Amino acid sequence: MLKQKYFILFIISVFILTGCKNKQSVKIGFSGCLTGRLNDLGIAGRNAVMLAVQEVNARGGINGRAVELIIRDDMNNPEKAVQVDKELIDLNVSAVIGHMTSAMSIAALPVMQKNRIIMISPTSTANNLTGKDDFLFRITAPDMVQTDIMAEYAFNKLGLRSISCIYDLSNKSFSSGWYENFQTRFEEMGGKISYIKAFTSETHISYKNLVKELLDSEPDGILIIAGALNTAMICQHIRQINPDIFVISSGWAGTQELIQHGGSAVEGIVFPQVFNKEDQSPGYLEFKKKYMEQFGKEPNFASVCSYEAAQYLFTAMSAADDMKNLKEQLLKQGIFQGLQGNIELDNYGDAKRSQFIVSVDKGQFFILEKK
Incomplete structure (x- = not known):
């Protein structure tokens, strides 16, 4: 009203x-x-x-x-x-x-x-x-600014060397480009992408199977490039299997819906953003x-x-x-x-x-x- x-x-x-x-x-x-x-x-x-x-x-x-x-x-x-x-x-x-x-x-x-x-x-x-x-x-x-920042933070501050990545094709121009830019900078510094998986958010998704595939390569961290709701759901399943692994994402997920739907599963997630809430x-x-x-x-x-x-x-x-x-x-x-x-x-x-x-x-x- x-x-x-x-x-x-x-x-x-x-x-x-x-x-x-x-x-x-x-x-x-x-x-x-x-x-x-x-x-x-x-x-x-x-x-x-x-x-x-x-x-x-x-x-x-x-x-x-x-x-x-x-x-x-x-x-x-x-x-x-x-x-x-x-x-x-x-x-x-x-x-x-x-x-x-x-x-x-x-x-x-x-x-x-x-x-x-x-x-x-x-x-x-x-x-x-x-x-x-x-x-x-x-x-x-443009994306290149945030992908370089995030790759450098993941490598230098979080100490990640091996990352599995999942991205949403419903915004492919953004997500695939974001992944490719991140991969280039991360690998330049000596890191590697151990596994990559794409999905489409408009279709039925088995988050359980997606997350199992991501974790099977035993990475140091997970990169999620998706909207807030999908990122939250993926985090929920990640934490059921591995409560301690680092999760990073793009700024696309950085809305209140991430916390609303992810709850404790999104605690500690790290992402780049243009906005300072405080x-x-x-x-x-x-x-x-x-x-x-x-x-x-x-x-x-x-x-x-x-x-x-x-x-x-x-x-x-x-x-x-x-x-x-x-x-x-x-x-x-x-x-x-x-x-x-x-x-x-x-x-x-x-x-x-x-x-x-x-x-x-x-x-x-x-x-x-x-x-």
Whole structure:
């Protein structure tokens, strides 16, 4: 009921502002996975963008024009991602915030490119999206940054020399690339990947059999590249067989759902992240307070990055003399103030920002190191 109440208020505020200003609204879209096993990212992103739209409209909109947010569910399906983005383009959006997984961004980018519509992804990090002059902007750094950090931490700090890896093909562009980058850096330092297994989260999974295969090679540690729910389930089965083995993962799993579904089985897991849950920056604390009041839960990395994507977009829109020049205006910003520090975007719209090594202790995320 609380969410419904705020959603109604959000819709009413848009219409009130539009009527008062008597100007045509500025339409933007949001595309993300709102249903299914990977919906934690999509829901968090949608909520944060809704909050950002409410705030900008309360300040008078974009140069007196209300921002109208149109939300679509890509269902983490490539064909659906293309379909919903075409719908948004037909509705004359000026830009789309999304998608929340690399695979969906890759699927949808050609149609956005063809129509010259900006797409700002909060959380797509696949390396094959890097260094390209296109209409995609990203708020999170490419995978190579986090894979190198995690491989070095695993080798130097955790003392791992042999790792078994499992990754989810439902976001293959991200997961397979993340694994390959990690493997390259880990093996450069003298480690080895003793076993590799891929699975698809949308299908029936025998976690017991998957984990048995991972542990049969007797590795020092396990690397899981999957969303929060699947990572939690895999950890549950790992701990039933080997309570003490090191488990590391990608930042994809770093939402509250990991702890909610994993419980004690995810204690001690280590992963890289762009988000510091304990950050005390005034802007972040204000955002956190509003987010919790409106949605009844703490924001996660997808919430933070999505809110930042919206702020980045609104700043450029306010400065652009024509929405057709939005790409140029976005590139002009260069460095902008995120919720937890500066974010720098290069000439290709790829981001550079602070990174963290995160673990779970007593049911809470905490920072091991800042990079």
